[in-house]
Amino acid sequence: MTIEKQTSVFExxxxxESRSVVDIAPSYGLFIDGEFTxxxxxxxxxxxxxATEEVLSEVAQAGAEDVDRAVKAxxxxxxKWSALPGAERAKYLFRIxxxxxxxxxxxAVLETLDNGKPIKETRDADLPLVAAHFFYYAGWADKxxxxxxGANPRPLGVAGQVIPWNFPLLMLAWKIxxxxxxxxxxxxxxxxxTPLSALFFADICxxxxxxxxxxxxxxxxxxxxxxxxxxxxxxxxxxxxxxxxGKEIARTVAxxxxxxxxELGGKGANIVFDDAPxxxxxxxxxxxxxxxxxxxxxxxxxxxxxESIQDELLDxxxxxxxxxxxxxxxxxxxxxGAINSSEQLARITSLVETGEAEGAERWSAxxxxxxxxxxxxxxxxxNVTQAHTVARDEIFGPVLSVLTFRTPEExxxxxxxxxxxxxxxxxxxxxSRILAVxxxxxxxxxxxxxxxxxxxxxxxxxxxxxxxxxxxGRHGLEGYLDV
Amino acid sequence: xxxxxxxxxxxxxxxxxxxxxxxESGRVYEVTSRKGEWLAxxxxxxxxxARDAVVAxxxxxxGWAGKTAYLRxxxxxxxxxxxxxxxxxxxxxxxxxxxLSKPKAAAQVDAAxxxxxxxxxxxxxxxxxxxxxxxxxxxxxxxxxxxPTGVVTVVAPQDSSFLGLVSVIAPVIATGNTAVVVASEAAxxxxxxxxxxxxxxxxxxxxxxxxxxxxxxxxxxxxxxxDVNALDLCGxxxxxxxxxxxxxxxxxxxxxxxxxxxxxxxxxxTHRLTxxxxxxxxxxxxxxxxxxxxxx
Numbered sequence: 001m002t003i004e005k006q007t008s009v010f011e012x013x014x015x016x017e018s019r020s021v022v023d024i025a026p027s028y029g030l031f032i033d034g035e036f037t038x039x040x041x042x043x044x045x046x047x048x049x050x051a052t053e054e055v056l057s058e059v060a061q062a063g064a065e066d067v068d069r070a071v072k073a074x075x076x077x078x079x080k081w082s083a084l085p086g087a088e089r090a091k092y093l094f095r096i097x098x099x100x101x102x103x104x105x106x107x108a109v110l111e112t113l114d115n116g117k118p119i120k121e122t123r124d125a126d127l128p129l130v131a132a133h134f135f136y137y138a139g140w141a142d143k144x145x146x147x148x149x150g151a152n153p154r155p156l157g158v159a160g161q162v163i164p165w166n167f168p169l170l171m172l173a174w175k176i177x178x179x180x181x182x183x184x185x186x187x188x189x190x191x192x193x194t195p196l197s198a199l200f201f202a203d204i205c206x207x208x209x210x211x212x213x214x215x216x217x218x219x220x221x222x223x224x225x226x227x228x229x230x231x232x233x234x235x236x237x238x239x240x241x242x243x244x245x246g247k248e249i250a251r252t253v254a255x256x257x258x259x260x261x262x263e264l265g266g267k268g269a270n271i272v273f274d275d276a277p278x279x280x281x282x283x284x285x286x287x288x289x290x291x292x293x294x295x296x297x298x299x300x301x302x303x304x305x306x307e308s309i310q311d312e313l314l315d316x317x318x319x320x321x322x323x324x325x326x327x328x329x330x331x332x333x334x335x336x337g338a339i340n341s342s343e344q345l346a347r348i349t350s351l352v353e354t355g356e357a358e359g360a361e362r363w364s365a366x367x368x369x370x371x372x373x374x375x376x377x378x379x380x381x382x383n384v385t386q387a388h389t390v391a392r393d394e395i396f397g398p399v400l401s402v403l404t405f406r407t408p409e410e411x412x413x414x415x416x417x418x419x420x421x422x423x424x425x426x427x428x429x430x431x432s433r434i435l436a437v438x439x440x441x442x443x444x445x446x447x448x449x450x451x452x453x454x455x456x457x458x459x460x461x462x463x464x465x466x467x468x469x470x471x472x473g474r475h476g477l478e479g480y481l482d483v
Numbered sequence: 484x485x486x487x488x489x490x491x492x493x494x495x496x497x498x499x500x501x502x503x504x505x506x507e508s509g510r511v512y513e514v515t516s517r518k519g520e521w522l523a524x525x526x527x528x529x530x531x532x533a534r535d536a537v538v539a540x541x542x543x544x545x546g547w548a549g550k551t552a553y554l555r556x557x558x559x560x561x562x563x564x565x566x567x568x569x570x571x572x573x574x575x576x577x578x579x580x581x582x583l584s585k586p587k588a589a590a591q592v593d594a595a596x597x598x599x600x601x602x603x604x605x606x607x608x609x610x611x612x613x614x615x616x617x618x619x620x621x622x623x624x625x626x627x628x629x630x631p632t633g634v635v636t637v638v639a640p641q642d643s644s645f646l647g648l649v650s651v652i653a654p655v656i657a658t659g660n661t662a663v664v665v666a667s668e669a670a671x672x673x674x675x676x677x678x679x680x681x682x683x684x685x686x687x688x689x690x691x692x693x694x695x696x697x698x699x700x701x702x703x704x705x706x707x708x709x710d711v712n713a714l715d716l717c718g719x720x721x722x723x724x725x726x727x728x729x730x731x732x733x734x735x736x737x738x739x740x741x742x743x744x745x746x747x748x749x750x751x752x753t754h755r756l757t758x759x760x761x762x763x764x765x766x767x768x769x770x771x772x773x774x775x776x777x778x779x
Contacts, residue, residue: 132620148612150752243735250732255725262735419734438765446765453766455619459627463761464712465735470762473617475627483754 012325015332017119022110024196027058030066030219031202033073034212040065045221047195050116051329051338051373059195062220067187067227070216074158074185075233077213082155082183086142093138093180095208100131103204107197111169112329114196116338116374117292119330129454130173133472136456137177140477144182147474149483155183156259156482157235160228163198164241165191165340166295166396172198174471175238176215177456182480184236187216187228193341195219226252234258236480240297243394243420243465261469261479263297263461265394266422269415270300270451271437273408274309276427280449282316285400288425288451290324290378293339294398297466298423300451302391303380304411307404314382314402321365321378328370336367339374339397348376348397355381355390360401386417394420408433412440421463425451444470495523495671497532497695498678500539501688507531512696514672517582525671528696530704533663536692537708540634540661543689548631548659552607559603559657562684566596569680573645573673580644580670594748595649602653602756609658609756617764624767629760631659632737633712636705638698638727640718644670646747648677651717654755656690663711664693665702667718671695699723706730713737713759717744 027044029036043061048054062070081089100107107130108122115122144153159179163171168190179186190198202217218224222245229237229252239249240263253260270288272281288300305313329337339345356362360381369375380400384391390401405411415424424443426434434448444462447453454460459475461467469479495514496503510527526532547555566573570592578588614628635655640647644667655662666674678693694701698718706714706727714731716724719741728738739758 247732247735250735251729254728254732254738255721257740264735434767438763441763444761444763446763448765448767450623450766450768453619453621453623455617455621455625457617458619458625458766459617459762459764461762463632463763467735468737473627475762 031217062218073213090141097134160234168194262467264467268423270425273428422466539689556606645673
């Protein structure tokens with residue numbers, strides 16, 4: 001093996017992004033009815049930088065009483081907001097999109113600090129997509145008559161939205177932009193480990209002059225999320241997170257009129273055929289599972305490689321993984337940042353131990369892990385069968401399970417052998433094979449000779465237990481309209 | 484002499500996997516007209532019958548979803564042709580089931596046949612109104628297409644034994660789903676007769692499976708079944724609908740909640756088609772022809 005030789009080629013001087021562009025206050029309140037306020041019971045929690053374990057701020061923790069207050073504020077605001085001409089709602093959203101662009105450096109650094117992902121990603125992926133998402137849905141606000149849902153489609157009312165920590169601000173954008181464009185008002189709970197960018201977004205709403213109560217932000221834990229979902233004044237529930245919680249939400253809203261969209265887990269198959277360009281496929285595999293430390297619901301976490309090229313591909317892949325730079329997320333050269341929380345690190349570690357115990361063969365990239373913070377080296381498992389836990393359960397970390405196949409039929413059967421159905425990838429030079437395989441994959445998003453590409457115009461969402469409803473594009477309007 | 488002829492009764496049977504079994508339980512229940520006259524002994528399906536129907540529907544799914552939209556349209560149209568041929572029978576059954584006069588029953592049956600024709604025409608158009616290319620900001624061809632959700636359990640309306648029934652089955656299968664249908668509990672005979680029509684319309688066995696019996700008894704195991712992908716609660720009452728929706732959450736079935744239908748003859752719109760579709764979006768790199776630029 002030439003791994004050692006290869007790694008020594010890449011030596012980079014530190015290139016840290018300055019954190020002086022962001023001013024994090026020592027404490028933050030809940031954002032209800034246009035004001036920052038304390039929680040009714042006065043509870044607070046700390047948010048830390050997962051890369052250093054440094055406490056970034058102390059944040060008010062919403063409880064059921066705060067949820068009630070926020071829903072009432074949103075309900076009150078709904079009347080006027082939904083009655084605004086679409087063109088006026090559009091202009092608020094355009095303002096928000098522009099302010100996000102203006103403040104994107106600040107928000108990127110903030111997100112990297114609170115989430116642990118590399119600045120390269122927040123700067124080049126998260127923030128541009130956030131602004132684009134608001135810009136895209138802004139344009140829909142006065143064109144809803146033409147969206148294919150009949151004339152004058154009506155909003156639902158108050159949207160209760162609960163989002164995860166892996167793309168905090170992007171998930172907020174996916175939720176809030178279509179909700180506001182269609183005339184709904186919002187109560188949104190960011191994840192407990194990443195509340196800051198949502199609170200900065202509250203400030204952006206104020207800068208944009210958004211009417212009070214249209215957007216309410218409630219940092220908190222699962223109990224606050226459950227209270228939002230169950231609240232009688234909520235007409236629409238939008239959730240991105242785990243499949244287990246998604247099922248609980250589906251049970252909670254049963255028998256009500258609440259409209260629900262669920263964006264849940266995945267175990268995406270990334271299928272590499274023997275005619276695929278290896279170097280290109282390796283890059284796609286890497287971005288498929290190591291983008292955002294693999295903490296991505298649509299990650300390509302199952303590599304299905306055609307048996308005849310397994311050795312060649314794995315050699316290339318290991319060589320490439322050995323060159324990934326893990327470390328300070330604020331360093332512009334960093335490829336792999338920190339795991340979002342100690343809980344998530346424990347979950348990943350435990351699943352990887354299960355993988356080893358069940359007999360899969362583990363390989364981890366030879367990289368040094370920082371002494372503080374939450375880190376996990378890029379890891380892959382070979383000798384994986386479909387029965388192995390690491391081939392079935394979502395790990396939500398930088399861990400790739402490698403399986404093999406001989407025929408396209410076998411590849412499709414293995415790819416579809418999952419309770420999930422969110423994403424998949426196909427690598428081959430043969431156009432007809434791409435189309436034939438894509439046609440048979442039971443997954444909501446399929447990337448051919450690429451992976452992990454996102455766009456506000458492109459509907460995103462799962463089959464089967466990966467949830468239902470689509471976010472993005474014209475399709476993304478439906479979940480917020482009474483149609 | 485003809486006045487004295489004894490008519491031949493029909494033994495009503497389930498329609499599962501293209502065959503006409505009795506309930507494995509051996510049970511039947513009395514079906515009466517609105518006036519209380521005995522009409523037939525209908526099979527009273529068990530949970531085992533429900534599971535068998537799911538197996539048949541799953542087996543049929545790949546083939547049905549994989550047929551061209553054009554061919555599905557041809558087959559659905561064939562169903563309408565067969566219905567037309569059996570029009571008098573359905574008028575009689577609907578009149579008995581719903582206590583309607585012959586002309587009113589005939590209007591229901593005519594509307595049902597027309598409804599089937601309407602959905603037959605949708606098979607190769609729905610993708611064009613629900614899918615399409617998305618203008619992503621990058622060198623990719625990005626295409627969204629609707630695909631059938633899979634095996635759909637349909638709790639048929641209790642009141643409208645034929646027009647309502649047709650209005651909930653046709654949209655499910657038009658897009659390539661397969662269906663397990665729980666017929667109206669009190670008025671299952673038009674549904675069971677529909678099975679006979681489907682069996683002679685080139686519709687592959689298992690695409691539609693029809694069960695009669697106690698709605699709650701049959702629907703509960705279907706709502707909880709891990710190999711059912713979606714649930715149309717049309718004919719479930721409020722209490723049952725909630726129970727079934729809770730059970731459906733276990734594998735995140737798509738649930739179409741009951742919505743009041745005042746008039747089954749009204750334009751149904753497309754929501755019953757779109758309720759059981761998944762959107763698949765595929766990204767294809769478009770690459771580049773190089774730096775030489777346009778030839779224009």
